[in-house]
Amino acid sequence: MRKKGLLSGLALTMLLLLGxxxxxxxxxxxxxxxxxxxxxxxxxxxxMVRTGLEAEFGTQVEDVTIVAGDNTASIQLQDLDGDGxxxxxxxxxxxxxxxxxIKIYIFSQxxxxxxxxxxxxxxxxxxxxxxxxxxNGGGRKELAVNxxxxxxxxxxxxxxxxxxxxxxxxxxxxxxxxAIRALSRADLMxxxxxxTRCSVASDGSSGSRLLDMDRDTRTEVLVTRMDSGxxxxxxxxxxxxxxxxxxxxxxxxxxxxxxxxxxxTNYLAGEYDQPALYVTSTLADGSRVIDILSYVNGxxxxxxxxxxxxxxxxxQGYTDINPADVxxxxxxxxxxxxxxxxxxxxxxSNFWLIDWAQYDERGNRNHVITTYHNVSDGWYLIIPESWRxxxxxxxxxxxxxxxxxxxxxxxxxxxxxVPFLSIYRIASSRSTGLEEDGWIILREEENxxxxxxxxxxxxxxxxxxLDLLERFNTIQRSWYNE
Numbered sequence: 001m002r003k004k005g006l007l008s009g010l011a012l013t014m015l016l017l018l019g020x021x022x023x024x025x026x027x028x029x030x031x032x033x034x035x036x037x038x039x040x041x042x043x044x045x046x047x048m049v050r051t052g053l054e055a056e057f058g059t060q061v062e063d064v065t066i067v068a069g070d071n072t073a074s075i076q077l078q079d080l081d082g083d084g085x086x087x088x089x090x091x092x093x094x095x096x097x098x099x100x101x102i103k104i105y106i107f108s109q110x111x112x113x114x115x116x117x118x119x120x121x122x123x124x125x126x127x128x129x130x131x132x133x134x135x136n137g138g139g140r141k142e143l144a145v146n147x148x149x150x151x152x153x154x155x156x157x158x159x160x161x162x163x164x165x166x167x168x169x170x171x172x173x174x175x176x177x178x179a180i181r182a183l184s185r186a187d188l189m190x191x192x193x194x195x196t197r198c199s200v201a202s203d204g205s206s207g208s209r210l211l212d213m214d215r216d217t218r219t220e221v222l223v224t225r226m227d228s229g230x231x232x233x234x235x236x237x238x239x240x241x242x243x244x245x246x247x248x249x250x251x252x253x254x255x256x257x258x259x260x261x262x263x264x265t266n267y268l269a270g271e272y273d274q275p276a277l278y279v280t281s282t283l284a285d286g287s288r289v290i291d292i293l294s295y296v297n298g299x300x301x302x303x304x305x306x307x308x309x310x311x312x313x314x315x316q317g318y319t320d321i322n323p324a325d326v327x328x329x330x331x332x333x334x335x336x337x338x339x340x341x342x343x344x345x346x347x348x349s350n351f352w353l354i355d356w357a358q359y360d361e362r363g364n365r366n367h368v369i370t371t372y373h374n375v376s377d378g379w380y381l382i383i384p385e386s387w388r389x390x391x392x393x394x395x396x397x398x399x400x401x402x403x404x405x406x407x408x409x410x411x412x413x414x415x416x417x418v419p420f421l422s423i424y425r426i427a428s429s430r431s432t433g434l435e436e437d438g439w440i441i442l443r444e445e446e447n448x449x450x451x452x453x454x455x456x457x458x459x460x461x462x463x464x465x466l467d468l469l470e471r472f473n474t475i476q477r478s479w480y481n482e
């Protein structure tokens with residue numbers, strides 16, 4: 001009885017404590033969350049800057065669009081001093097009709113107030129992407145801005161804030177605020193370390209990247225440029241040398257490319273986590289090539305380029321697949337699709353297996369795994385090496401709510417293949433009772449299920465239920481949209 005009484009008392013106490021939340025007036029429940037004092041102070045500081053620019057230039061100040069990259073918000077918090085705390089607020093404004101109309105303002109908090117502690121200006125109609133990194137080895141991080149000059153024309157600018165006269169500002173908060181507010185926009189202007197032409201990929205990704213290519217803790221700048229004639233497209237590497245951001249080296253991309261489709265950063269295989277730049281481009285005949293740029297032992301090279309000036313990573317016929325970390329070892333694999341033989345009615349459909357390979361730090365290309373990718377149904381299967389040259393694939397979508405892929409043993413052009421495995425994508429409403437029918441449930445998601453069944457074919461394919469579960473995976477969305 002005593003225990004029951006204690007529980008009842010505890011329940012009553014909880015209700016009384018929660019009463020302030022549960023029994024608030026209805027209007028309070030629908031009220032917008034209150035903004036913090038810091039947010040209001042920052043907005044007030046931005047409004048002051050905007051008003052000042054409008055008064056100075058006699059025109060309405062606009063917000064700037066940031067098109068791509070990881071930092072697209074109109075107001076951003078950044079860790080510019082590298083201490084792990086995002087102490088700086090960055091905003092982006094445009095003053096139409098003047099030279100260098102785009103203004104990037106950096107604010108720092110002193111006490112409860114926000115004041116401008118840096119400005120970067122540039123040409124253009126928008127900012128394609130912006131990032132920050134430690135490039136010169138000391139002081140505040142540098143800003144790398146990909147300016148969109150106009151349609152199809154871009155420039156990469158790199159700016160340092162280190163020479164802005166903020167050092168030595170000590171004493172009381174009011175004294176610091178007074179000293180900083182006395183600085184003019186010219187005093188607060190960041191120094192331009194680099195301004196150079198830069199390309200942008202057709203998927204929207206920036207052609208410039210910030211990477212510590214030589215792993216010396218300072219970040220290098222990679223700039224991708226496509227030659228409109230297709231002859232001399234290249235990537236140029238800039239690094240900090242003798243007190244300046246200088247060109248260290250350049251490496252050619254594949255000859256004859258007509259468009260850069262995709263630019264991604266990752267690593268080479270090996271124990272040292274060597275950074276690399278992976279550039280996917282299109283040739284005039286519609287095929288795609290993948291170039292791999294890395295900086296190993298003091299040399300900047302394209303590891304995939306052969307003696308003809310073309311990447312060995314050539315995708316023809318099946319170009320819908322991108323480099324991806326298929327085996328989930330944190331190193332990207334490159335796809336090499338090859339078509340399977342087909343029989344009868346399935347001859348009108350193309351089915352492919354994909355060999356995946358990695359490049360290591362010595363430039364060697366090493367086969368990793370082989371997969372069948374069903375992009376439309378959202379899954380892939382790791383294929384045993386024993387299946388090579390032994391199988392063909394077909395589809396059967398005749399049952400409503402069920403999409404079936406049939407793996408069959410290939411017996412030659414004049415003999416009908418023998419099915420040995422089917423993998424299904426099924427609407428969840430139709431997946432009840434599959435296990436009772438002897439099917440293997442591979443994966444269940446919100447609205448769909450994936451299942452498989454072995455056929456009696458007389459051929460030992462080398463897989464059992466556990467093997468199939470280990471080899472089956474759904475395709476991650478980031479592979480195609482990262």
